[in-house]
Amino acid sequence: MLERAMATVEKPSIAERQETDESLRRERERTDRALSDAQDAIGEGADRVVRRARDEADALVDETRDSEDEVGAGGPRPAGPPGAVARERRQEDEALQEARAAADELLREERSETFGALAELLPLEREKTDRYLLTERARSDDALANRDDFLGIVSHDLRNLLNGIVLSSALIAEGAPTGEKGKRSREGTARIQRYAARMNRLIGDLLDVASIDAGRLSVTVKRGDVTALIGESVEMFGAAASAKGIRLETEVAESPLMAELDHDRILQVIVNLISNAIKFTAQGGRICVRAERSGEGLVLSVTDTGSGVPEESLETIFERFWQVGKDDRRGTGLGLYISRCIIEAHGGRIWAESKVGEGSTFRFTLGVPAPVAGGATGRPAVRSKRG
Numbered sequence: 001m002l003e004r005a006m007a008t009v010e011k012p013s014i015a016e017r018q019e020t021d022e023s024l025r026r027e028r029e030r031t032d033r034a035l036s037d038a039q040d041a042i043g044e045g046a047d048r049v050v051r052r053a054r055d056e057a058d059a060l061v062d063e064t065r066d067s068e069d070e071v072g073a074g075g076p077r078p079a080g081p082p083g084a085v086a087r088e089r090r091q092e093d094e095a096l097q098e099a100r101a102a103a104d105e106l107l108r109e110e111r112s113e114t115f116g117a118l119a120e121l122l123p124l125e126r127e128k129t130d131r132y133l134l135t136e137r138a139r140s141d142d143a144l145a146n147r148d149d150f151l152g153i154v155s156h157d158l159r160n161l162l163n164g165i166v167l168s169s170a171l172i173a174e175g176a177p178t179g180e181k182g183k184r185s186r187e188g189t190a191r192i193q194r195y196a197a198r199m200n201r202l203i204g205d206l207l208d209v210a211s212i213d214a215g216r217l218s219v220t221v222k223r224g225d226v227t228a229l230i231g232e233s234v235e236m237f238g239a240a241a242s243a244k245g246i247r248l249e250t251e252v253a254e255s256p257l258m259a260e261l262d263h264d265r266i267l268q269v270i271v272n273l274i275s276n277a278i279k280f281t282a283q284g285g286r287i288c289v290r291a292e293r294s295g296e297g298l299v300l301s302v303t304d305t306g307s308g309v310p311e312e313s314l315e316t317i318f319e320r321f322w323q324v325g326k327d328d329r330r331g332t333g334l335g336l337y338i339s340r341c342i343i344e345a346h347g348g349r350i351w352a353e354s355k356v357g358e359g360s361t362f363r364f365t366l367g368v369p370a371p372v373a374g375g376a377t378g379r380p381a382v383r384s385k386r387g
Contacts, residue, residue, distance in 0.1 A: 017137065028126065035122075039115055046107070054100065065089065148210045155203050162196045162203075169193055205334040209320065212341050219262035219345045226291050226298060226366075227255040229263060233270040234289060237278060245283040248274075253292040259366045265342045266366070269350075272335035273302040273362050281306035281359075297348070297367030304361075309354040317352060339364075 169189040176182035176189075211217040230250055241248040270289065277287045285305040292299055309317060318340040336350075343350045343364045354360035 035118075043111060050107075148214055151206060151210050155207055158203055159200065162200055166193055166196045169196075205338060208338045208341075209334055212338070217341060217345065219265050219342065221260050221262055221346070223258055224261050224263050225256040226259050226261070226266075226300065227252050227257045229261075229267055230270065230289050230291055230300075233267060233274060236271060237274050240278055241287065244278065244281070244285075246278060246281055247286045249286065249288045251288055251290040257291055257293075257298065259298050261346060261366055262342075266346075269339040269342050269364065270300070270302070272339050276335060276362075277302055277304035277306060277360075280304065285359075294365065297365055299363055299365050301361055301363040303359065305359040308356040308358055308360055309352060310356055311354075314352050314354060318350065 169192040173186045173189040176185035208217060230252060234248055234250055237248060274287065274289065281287060281304045287302065287304045290301045290303070318336045320334065320337045340350050343366075346366055348365035348367065350362065350364035352360060352362050
């Protein structure tokens with residue numbers, strides 16, 4: 001009995017927003033600590049200035065009193081001033097201490113009011129920032145929803161038109177006469193069908209990206225034969241590889257090679273990898289599709305002898321719209337991104353190993369986590385759910 005399961009790609013915008021919120025929270029904590037430290041430093045600095053001024057004032061008072069005592073005694077200062085003078089000076093000292101205490105209390109109140117006003121203002125500013133952020137996110141969500149609806153309608157209409165073009169070209173090919181003129185017609189209709197297939201694939205990629213953004217890309221997992229799936233993939237590119245003089249080979253450890261997978265989605269991944277390999281492999285090159293067991297799961301790979309990928313780009317090739325160069329027009333840069341999301345929805349990982357001028361190997365796992373190699377994506381882009 002076939003087991004069926006569903007795995008849903010996590011909406012990338014949710015993960016990005018959670019990361020933004022966490023970053024904002026950490027930044028606010030750092031700001032609060034820095035503000036508290038700054039307030040403490042300001043308070044301590046002001047206290048030092050006041051203490052220094054008071055020490056200087058006390059020293060000046062003591063010096064003045066000593067001078068008065070010497071003048072009043074007409075000689076060396078006596079052991080102590082007369083009683084009346086002593087009482088007067090005690091009263092002056094007490095009045096000074098009271099004045100200083102009142103000044104200290106006033107200073108504390110002013111600091112408390114100032115820091116309190118700042119403490120009240122900061123949450124208000126942060127609340128305003130949060131409201132703006134929520135508003136912008138709501139607008140962004142509305143814009144994405146409108147985009148997805150529009151994209152779905154346009155894609156449906158475009159596919160209907162493409163189907164009409166393909167059907168018409170097939171009818172033209174069937175009705176083409178024999179001879180050189182008919183041969184040219186059939187070749188022309190074959191080109192039309194290839195172009196239509198490429199357009200249909202591009203539409204599919206755009207719809208997949210929209211589904212990933214909306215968190216609606218799902219995979220239906222059941223037990224299937226990876227050997228047969230690889231054979232199906234290779235058969236699709238036999239003519240294209242032969243046209244470029246490229247050897248397209250397979251190496252499978254055993255047959256059948258069973259695994260839990262979504263047949264159509266894994267076929268899409270392998271097709272993307274083989275298609276890229278053909279694009280970047282020169283005439284006379286070699287492409288090999290392999291599959292082997294690794295623990296309780298499988299590791300599949302596509303190796304080519306093409307131009308290779310620079311080492312500094314190995315961690316970015318699975319991002320959206322990545323291309324070899326800004327002038328490269330051999331693809332939209334969506335295939336590897338979609339492949340990564342599909343594999344991660346299966347609970348696996350996809351990564352690349354490459355040397356410029358020697359070729360590349362793209363590997364992905366089914367059922368087991370892959371080792372983090374030099375070209376690993378470094379972070380999961382999806383969260384899988386089964387049930």
